[in-house]
Each structure stands twice: as structure tokens, then as C-alpha cells.
Amino acid sequence: MSSEKIKVAITQGDINGIGYEVIFKTLADPKTLEFFTPVIYGSSKVAAYHRKALNISNFSLNSVKSGEEAMPKRVNIVNCLDDNVRVELGKPTQTSGMAAFEALKNAVEDLKNGFVDVLVTAPINKNTIYSDQFSFPGHTEYLAEQFKASSHIMLMVSPKLKVGVVTGHIPLKDVANSLSPERILDKIRVLDHTLRTDFTIRKPRIAVLGLNPHAGDNGLIGDEEINTIIPAIEMARQEGIMALGPYPADGLFGSEQVGNFDAVLAMYHDQGLAPFKSIDFAEGVNFTGGLPIVRTSPDHGTAFEIAGENKADASSFREAVYLAIDVYKRRKMHQEISANPLKKADIRDLEGGN
Structure with a gap:
């Protein structure tokens, strides 16, 4: 896999918040796809709804069944919901919480199977996602349980x-x-x-x-x-x-x-x-x-109050993607050095003398 681009699993988060907006803005520049292969876990229908609400054109999605089928230089999407899901911008609903969990569950499954390399999670609403299947305070505790950390x-x-x-x-x-x-x-x-x-x-x-x-x-x-x-x-x-x-x-x-x-x-x-x-x-x-896997997220929440208004700043989400990729590469280097002690000089160069 070292010769392939890193596959970044991106969960849609709460579908009534700014998740899709910051995802779109992060992936809008085609040059971004030169560095990694994005795999969104969500819904093509929900994504289309947000694109229309935000008046975003020329942004195509490649539908795949899992991260294993993701194509490089394309923005891939794994459909985790049926087409009856309803978007209500700015409103925390049981449906939006269910949608967030389904995306997360599918992304975690692909991570476990090695179909994707790292996970970047868009914001969830802790009240709406809470259920018999997700009885955790947040992403961190759920992922720790899933990966036995x-x-x-x-x-x-x-x-x-x-x-x-x-x-x-x-x-x-x-x-x-x-x-x-x-x-x-x-x-x-x-x-x-x-x-x-x-x-x-x-x-x-x-x-x-x-x-x-x-x-x-x-x-x-x-x-x-x-x-x-x-x-x-x-x-x-x-x-x-x-x-x-x-x-x-x-x-x-x-x-x-x-x-x-x-x-x-x-x-x-x-x-x-x-x-x-x-x-x-x-x-x-x-x-x-x-965690045994790399997971990042932006440091903000769902921002329901500005959902669909094209006002969200994608800087934090963009940095979350880049950090996930950087950490993945650093872990790979550490693994290589552990297997070959002669490469210790390489890690010193990477550390910049720290």
C-alpha cells in the first residue's frame, strides 16, 4: 500500500449541520486529490441537497460500495443511508443522529478491514446520536471501544x-x-x-x-x-x-x-x-x-445556526485531514525504523533535532 495514495475516510457527521459544507470546501481544489484519496461515508442524496443549498457546482462524487473500491483523483462516497432520509438544516433531529451513526459505523468497518487508512470525522450532535447502539459521550469513547484501546x-x-x-x-x-x-x-x-x-x-x-x-x-x-x-x-x-x-x-x-x-x-x-x-x-x-488507527476531527461543532448559509470556515477540517495524513506517515516510519534499527538516522532527520 506504500505506493498508493493514502485513503482518507471522512464521515458526514450530523446531516443538518455544517459537515458537508466543510467537506466540500476542503475537497474543492482538484490539487488536493493529488495527495490523498477521499472517501466520504454518507449519502449521495444528502450531499446533493447540501450542494444545492450552498449553490456549489462542478463538484462530482464517485459512488462506491466500500473504501476498497475508491478511485484515486476522485471524491468517492459510500452510501450509508436509504434515499428517504430527510435533511432539516439547522435542526437537531433523531434522523440526523441516526445518519451520523450509520456513516461512522460504516467507516469504522472499512478501517477494520484495511480498506481505508485514516479517519476524519465531521461534527456530530451528542444528543441526537445517542441511542442503544451509541451510548458514548462522543467519538473518542466509541472508537476506543471499537478498537479495544x-x-x-x-x-x-x-x-x-x-x-x-x-x-x-x-x-x-x-x-x-x-x-x-x-x-x-x-x-x-x-x-x-x-x-x-x-x-x-x-x-x-x-x-x-x-x-x-x-x-x-x-x-x-x-x-x-x-x-x-x-x-x-x-x-x-x-x-x-x-x-x-x-x-x-x-x-x-x-x-x-x-x-x-x-x-x-x-x-x-x-x-x-x-x-x-x-x-x-x-x-x-x-x-x-x-488508538491503533489514526483519527482526527475539527475542533468545532455542528454549527446548526449557520448550516446551509455558506458561512462555515473549513480551516479546522482541512487541518484535520492533513494532520491525519502526517500522523499516518510518521507511524509508518516508526514501524520501519523498529524493524530496521539502521534507519534511526532517518527519524532524527524527521524530528528536526527535537
Whole structure:
């Protein structure tokens, strides 16, 4: 497969949101197809509806039964829905959630069969997709279950910053009780491995945030830092991982010091994602570390409020596609080097001396 273009599986996401718009805008330039072969998992009928709503012409789709049949230099589409599916732009509906899940399920099956190489997911609505078949907080947890990944991490990536989280989509009131030295250590390990393997950083420096304001002020504002976070950092350092902290979130993100680290590990969702999106929302990408397959997505949601209005910025989705391809290539190089230690010099060149 090394001589073939990378096949990028793209799920349609919620059909009432901006998924198709950012997909179309990403694939609009014919030169894009020189670098990879896109395979959209969705519906030709739904795609046609969005093309009409967005007044997009000269954009053809090649229908295939699976990613295995995808043709290079064409935008391929695997039809996962029947023709009776109804699009209601800007509205979260049970139908749009079902459509998002069917696309994801088909893409995952092709990934397992080796018909496609990487996965890029358009945004879903967590309320509408939730069902007996999808009882997960989001893509990350579903994919971890499908690919038997016991340890994984949601990692936000941009040219300026990488931010991972210990706890993901859970209520804020449950965060403190969800933390333990073992859980934090597990995330540090996955983050360190991801930075080495997927981003070719030889000796990653990881900043670990505290949970409380001022990182607890030596126990004056909570004791989670003393009893939970610091023990995890110390265990990680005993394993040779360069984990430092805990740092106050406001102080670290508000200073140039954040640039001294290869990644930041936050304790909960908004502690990490709010500053990340404030710093680099346009080019941000959601990457799932720890999976045996490569999966990325844009760092925004379905944006129902502008669906069908041709106002969506495709920058994040475009970066998600490119990051998936880059990580796939880096993993392949690591595999080759592991099989042939004489090629270690090659990885040093790729790392740029990091």
C-alpha cells in the first residue's frame, strides 16, 4: 500500500449541520486529490441537497460500495443511508443522529478491514446520536471501544499548542472524584507515547496542570494537587517521562512559559479546551491519541445556526485531514525504523533535532 495514495475516510457527521459544507470546501481544489484519496461515508442524496443549498457546482462524487473500491483523483462516497432520509438544516433531529451513526459505523468497518487508512470525522450532535447502539459521550469513547484501546487521550493540536485532558465529557461536579494518581499517570503515559510516535518528538516535555486555582496554593485551596496530581507526576518521572508541574492553568496559558512545553495536560475539558480555542481555534484539530488507527476531527461543532448559509470556515477540517495524513506517515516510519534499527538516522532527520 506504500505506493498508493493514502485513503482518507471522512464521515458526514450530523446531516443538518455544517459537515458537508466543510467537506466540500476542503475537497474543492482538484490539487488536493493529488495527495490523498477521499472517501466520504454518507449519502449521495444528502450531499446533493447540501450542494444545492450552498449553490456549489462542478463538484462530482464517485459512488462506491466500500473504501476498497475508491478511485484515486476522485471524491468517492459510500452510501450509508436509504434515499428517504430527510435533511432539516439547522435542526437537531433523531434522523440526523441516526445518519451520523450509520456513516461512522460504516467507516469504522472499512478501517477494520484495511480498506481505508485514516479517519476524519465531521461534527456530530451528542444528543441526537445517542441511542442503544451509541451510548458514548462522543467519538473518542466509541472508537476506543471499537478498537479495544484501554488507554487513550483527547488531544487538541495546532501549530502553536497541544493540549490533552485527563477527564473528558463529564459534569464538572464529578471531575475531582474522577481523578486518581493512576488515571493521571495513564494519561501522561499515553500523551508521552503519542508525542514520540505520532509527532516524532524524541524527549517530550509535558506541563501538567493543577485542578484548583493557583494549583491549590500548597493545600490552601484544595488538596488534589498534593494527594493526587503530584504523586502521578513523580511516578511518571521515575519512568523517565519529563512531566512537570502542577501549574496553575491561568498562569501557564497566560504567559510565554507555555511555549517551553511540547504539550499541556489539563485535568478537565474546559480547563484545557477553552484556552486552546482562544489561542488557535481556526487551525485547531481534535486528535485521539492511543488508538491503533489514526483519527482526527475539527475542533468545532455542528454549527446548526449557520448550516446551509455558506458561512462555515473549513480551516479546522482541512487541518484535520492533513494532520491525519502526517500522523499516518510518521507511524509508518516508526514501524520501519523498529524493524530496521539502521534507519534511526532517518527519524532524527524527521524530528528536526527535537
